[in-house]
Amino acid sequence: QVQLVESGGGLVQAGGSLRLSCAASGSIRSIRRMGWYRQAPGKQRELVATITSDGSTNYADSVKGRFTISRDNAKNTVYLQMNSLKPEDTAVYYCNALRIISEYWGQGTQVTVSS
DSSP, rough: EEEEEOOOOOOEEOOOOOEEEEEEEOTTTTTTEEEEEETTTTSSSSEEEETTTOOOOOOTTTTOOOEEEEEEETTTTEEEOOOOOOGGGGEEEEEEETTTTTEEEEEEEEEEEEO
């Protein structure tokens, strides 16, 4: 089992920045990929960004150039730096981990961007 705990969400004005953190614990060996997804009210959960164990990253087109995913292996933590936030970025953000063939999710953290 892998436990994921997110932090860093909150309320910010458009154009502002937030940094989300996701700390992993438990059976963290063999985690192949970690990432962030988000779900806005009335919408499906969507990919935001992922980072693999070798550091390869992938971003949704809507966040490219504004968001940066990174990881600190010593702290077993993944970060999402979000800059130039827009009201349409408002959502619950979920941390995700892929270990072998199993996926794990955090509880989610709310990000609200006011116009």
